[in-house]
Structures are given as C-alpha cells and as structure tokens.
Amino acid sequence: MIPTWGHFALALGFAIAVAQAMIGLFGPNLRNPAVLRAAPALAIGQFVMLAASFAALVWAGVVSDYTVKNVAQFSSSTTPLLYRITGTWGNHAGSMLLWCLILALCGGVVGVFGRSIPTSLRARVLGVLGLVSAGFLLFTLTVSDPFVRLWPPPLHGAGVNPILQDPGLAVHPPILYTGYVGFSIAFAFAVAALIEGRVDAAWGRWVRPWTIVSWCFLTAGICFGSLWSYYTLGWGGFWFWDPVENVALLPWLTGTALIHSAIVVEKREALKTWSVLLAIATFSLSLSGTFLVRSGLLNSVHAFAVSPNQGLFILVLLALTVGGSLLLFAIRAPVLAASGMFAPVSREGALILNNVFLCMIAAVVFTGTMYPPFVDLLFGLQLSVGAPFYDQAALPLVAPLILAMAVGPLLAWKRAAIMPALMKLWAVGLMSLLVLAVVLLRGHAIAALALAGGVWVVLGALVDLGERVRLFRVPLRQSFSRLFSVPRAAYGAMMGHLGFGVTVLGIAGMATQVHVITVLHPGQGVNLAGYRWTLERVQDAPGTPAYAARQAVIDVTRGGKHVMTMLPERRFFTAQHTTTEHAAIRTNMLWDMFATFAGEDKSGGAEFRFNVHPLAPEIWLGGLIMALGGGISLTDRRFRIGAPSRKRTPVPKPAGTETA
Amino acid sequence: MDRSLLSRRLLLAAPLGLAVAGGVGAYALIERAKRGTYNPQDFNNPLVGHRVPHFALSGLPGQQGFDRDALVAMRRPVLVNFFASWCVPCVQESPFLDRLAKAGLDIWGVAYQDKPEATALYLAEHGNPYRRLAMDPTGRTAINWGLYGVPESFLIAPGGLVRWHVASPLFPDVIETQLEPALRKIT
Structure with a gap:
C-alpha cells in the first residue's frame, strides 16, 4: 500500500511542479502580487510531495517489499539494513527519484530563504526550477518509474552489486547529486536574469551563496568518490579519468570559475554576460554529464543500464533545458549592458586569469571525454582517451593556475602593481624553490614541481591572511585581535586556496609512491619503504550470509620492532559469483600503507601488493578544507543580512535591437 | 547593421x-x-585491420629494443603485449603468457611507463616470456597504439597488420575463444 502512496505523491509532485512553472514564468506579467506569492508555497509543496514519495521507496526497501520491482532487483533478504536503504538510490530509477528530490529541495530552499530577493525575480527563478523539475518528474513517472510493481512477487531479491555494498555509497551519491543539482539554482537565476534582461551587482550577490553551497557539496562529493575508489578498488589510484569522474570534474571547474567571476559581478559590475553563461554552462554540464553517462553513450564502469528509449527522452529534456537556455542567452545576452573596462593587473584581472585557466582545463577534459564517441560517429574509429592525454594536456594549464593562485588575492581591486604583491611572496617563493631543489635532487621531477606548487599555494594563502592582519607590521597582539575582524568570506577564500594547495601536495606525494608486487609463502617477507612486511598465515575470516572471506595476516615491523598487523581480505559474493579485494589500509595522515591480497595459488603462496603512499591523505584533507572554506564563507555577514535593495534602473528594452 | x-x-x-x-x-x-x-x-582498438603505427623504442639498459620495421619484417605472427611491473593483472596473466611462449608463439613485450630496474625485477620474479622487450617510459607509443590500460595485447600478422586485440589479461578463456581462432586465420 505504501509504495502506491509513494507513486501518488510523485504524480502530485509533478502536478505541483507544472503549476510552479506556470505561475513562476507567467505570473510576473500579471501584475498581481498574490499570484507571485504562490510560487514559493508551491515550491515547498513540491518538495514535501517528493520527500514523501522518496520515503515510501526507502520504506519498501527496508521492509523488503518485493512487489516493488526496484526492490526485488537490487536488494535481497541477506542484504544488511544499511544497504537495503542505500540500495534505493544505487540503481537507475531510484537515483532518478533522488535527483528529482534534490531538485525540489533546491526550489524549496529558495522558497524559504529567498525572502530578500525581489518577488518577481524570485517567482521567475522558481518558475525555471519548476519547469526543469516538471520535465524530469515526467521522465520518472513515464519511462523510469521506480514504483513498478511485480505480481506475484519473487521470494528472494537479486541483491546489491557487491562493490556497491560499502558505507561510502551511503553518502556519496546524495552529496554528489546535491552538488550537481544545486547548480540548478544558479542556472535558474541566470535564466531569470536573461528573461528580465538585467544583471547587476545585486544579481552577483544573490547567485554566489547558492553557487558556493553546491560547489561545497560537489567538492565533497568528488572527494568521497575519489576516496571510495581509492580504498574500495584497492589499486592505490585516486583518479582514473573515467568519464564518470570527468563529468563531475567539468561542472566543478566551471562552478569554481563561476564563484570567482560572480565576485567580479558583485564588486565591479563586470563579467556579467560571462557569469550568466558560466551559470548556464555549469548546470548544463552537470545535466548532460550525468545523463550521457546514464544513457550508456560514454563508456564507463559506472554506467547504469538504460534503454535507448530512455536515452532519447533524456536527450529531448536536455535539448529543452540546455538548448532553450542557450537560445535565450543568444537572443538576450547581446542587449545586457556591456561590462566596463579594467586594468589587466588588478584583482579582477587575476580573477579573469583564473577563469581563463579553469575554463581551458575544462575544455581539455571535455574534449577528452567527448572525443571517443564523436570520432566514432564521424570517422567510424573506436578509440579511448586515457590518463596520458589528460596528464600531458592539463598539466601545462594547471601550472600557471597554481602560480597565479598565490598572487591574485594580494592584488588590489581596479589598479594594482605586480611587484609589491611579489615582494610579499618572496619568502614563499624561496621556500618553494628550496623544496623544488631538494626533491629534484632525489630524482622526482613531476613530484618536485607539484610539491613546490603545493607549498607555494599553501604558504601563499597564509601570507594573504598575514597581510590582512598586518602581521609583523603592527604589534602581535594587535594582529591577533585583527584576526576577528577579517571577513568570513576572506577566511573562506583563504581556506579554499589553502585546501587546493594541500590537495596538490597530496597528489605530489602520490607521485613518489613506492610499491611491490610479490608472492609470499607463510613466514616469508619483503622490504618496502623501510618496513619489513611478513606473511604470517592466510585464514578464513568471519563472513556474512552475503559473502565468505579469506584473510591474510601480515606482520609489519620496522628495525625489528613490531609496528602493526594488517589484515587484507578477499571476499567471495556467492549470489553474484564475484570477488572483491578489501585492502588493509593504515594511515597516519602523513602517509598511507596499503596491503592488497590479490590471490592464492595452489602451492600455498599468496600474492600481495604492498604500497606506501606519502602524503596521500592530504588529497582528501585538502578537498575537505576547500569544502569547509566554502561553508565558512557562507556565514559571512554580507550573505546573512541579505543584499541591499536593487536599483530600479529601467529595463533595457530589447525591442529596438532585436531587429538588428 | x-x-x-x-x-x-x-x-x-x-x-x-x-x-x-x-x-x-x-x-x-x-x-x-x-x-x-x-x-x-x-574496446575495439582502431588499429585492428590497420598497419602498426611508427615507433622506435629502446630496450632495457644494454639490450636492444624494437621498432616498427622490426615488427613489420617478421615472417611469423607476433603477439605484442603491453605490461607494467606495477600492474596486478599483468602478474596474473604472466603464467599464461609463459605457456604461450613455450608453445612457440613470438611474444614481444612493451613495458608501459615503467622504470628499467622495476621491469628487470618483475621479469626476474615472474618469468620472461618475451622474445624482445622494449621500454615505453613516456607512454607516447601507447597513446599511438590507442592503449586503454595494461595489460593489453595485439596480434600482428606478417607484414605488420594488426589482426586482433584484447584489452584484458590473456586468461585461458580469452586465449581459447579469441586468440587461437585469430592465429589460425593468419597461418
């Protein structure tokens, strides 16, 4: 009965979304304030309906209601409760519902917290969100219904894909989706601004916090995903340039560019058209990326099986959303007031440089991801683009980005000089060169460059803070008290840069990793990175009804002293006839030690891969710092008290120029 | 206007x-x-049905590598196997490569993005099925060959035509159902 209610709530949510779109988009022309006030209420109502619907699907999973096809296919009686819940969104139809739920949440949040936004703009934003929502809800209701019923129900479910039985899966998709879908708000603001024909400083101020929220989630989501593949796949890699990873990285790159360009809109009323385009592009990339992977057009290990008919439906939705907004952009953007000019050496100049590099990196990733299907289409060649391409094409673009990252925040607005900024960084530069020289002498060219870059960015961010509190120029006590008057947004920016630097340090450390692949018999050992790794024995490990496990006991010693015992496992999932490797990972936040149990041979030998990854934990620590930085900047006073009232400048009428 | x-x-x-x-x-x-x-x-490789691209790779220090001309000049089919010492599936594949080599198949190895000492150690430990060995430290040749990952194997017919390709370890089922029929077609 409950799944039926869930289905009903889903249909009701669709109806509300249609009403929200109509009222939001056409209401502002009616000049009836009462109509406009309905938009936020509808947005909240749509969220409540979808939340109820989603709860019903989760409930069906929890009680193992096999009359629901989705549950029967992706759950089983041996599946633990946690994975019965997470299994709800571990499949195509369920994850689509989660996707729609988060989209409705975005609308609801704008409805509740968007009081400072002018009523008509807010109604239009909600209208755009409602329209997108209605499209995807129609998809969910018609061709990808998570509530399809089975009768008679099967006795046992098919079970969750073993590789997805992981706590990481519980948090990863919802966080990542919130990141993706959150950009819909910036997108809606951009489209609403195009409809109104006006972008000003206040627009930049409204768009930025929403963009930062979703950017935080996307950063955290990408981090979790990378961490998940790092410890679940046990191969000691953290980024594989898989299409799924790339389509998450693309909106992250353009979203990061948008966060920066919106500052310029807010402070200098420049880069307006560009920011609108970035907002549209970021959400479009989120959308098309997810769905291209879904539709099976890109080759990926993560692809859900989707029928071509669903693919076509999605394509039509994408054409309407992406194509429609870009068409609106092509028609309306030329009449947006052109931006003012400014000096290349200035804060805004540095922010533009940031945008240029971020978008070029995005273009590289985009090309690499889209190249294989399109070359196949045009020339009938089947090929794949792998890590070597990305490493060689993106690295030359990341390097200047890193160099500029420490300098930019030290430049003043409007007109700045480059020398004073560089003077403030001389000590940092010296440190970086020192690191470069030391590591270079040890023969790691790439690691040396990356380490020096990481040090440069991290210390550069600290210098920025030091400048703000006038460290060493006023007494220390005064500097300390100044710490409390630095705006939170500045702290956020500093942490964002610092976190990026820490991630770069981690990636650099990974480049110096050492490992050994070896076959050991009990009692034998191998030396790696100053440790002695000895296999004591291989034993059966406690399994669960879902899998049986074999476990190796590895004794790790240093200088004859016992350091720790590592227990890597191999798990055999009986229902799916698959084996997964569960690496034993120990970390002290400065380096990771990995033991992977790769297999046993008949002679009693067992095959292992031991890795030592210096600085690897910093990759994700940096991501966490970045996301936290975004969170801190959101608490800035400027965002809490809301934007100042908007100047009532007359709307530039497009009619005269439309015929041009 | x-x-x-x-x-x-x-x-x-x-x-x-x-x-x-x-x-x-x-x-x-x-x-x-x-x-x-x-x-x-x-994972159909674009090379299948085409000539091998130009390349010239050096071998381990003190040993000869091989290049396109050497490959094209061969009178017998050659299996070119891309591997790396840091790759676990390569280790899992190695006993089957050994068996193929003992059965008389010419296997030429390309060590992809690997250090010479690591490759030497790997071959010493897991056996060396390769008639000839080349190092591709930059991965440039691998890009030209359209490599997806390691291990990957290409069957080259006399004259340098790529006849068959697989982007996975050469486990017995792959050898039986794909490699051997492809070999029979050539000879």
Missing part, C-alpha cells in the same frame, strides 16, 4: 551552436545504439 553588434551576437550564439552540434551527435549515437551498431563498452 552594426558590425560589432553582429559579431557580438554571433559570439554569444556560439555556445548554442556547440550544444546543438552535441545534441545532434548524441541523437545519432542513440539511434545507432538502438540499431545495435554502436557499443561504447566494446
């Missing part, structure tokens, strides 16, 4: 053009997927 406004309009319509092109392409791909003529999960 104001020229600058026109060019501005064209510039601002460019994203739309890009999106439309992308959409049309995606539509064509979906249509082909429906007819079953497009499957991205297939």
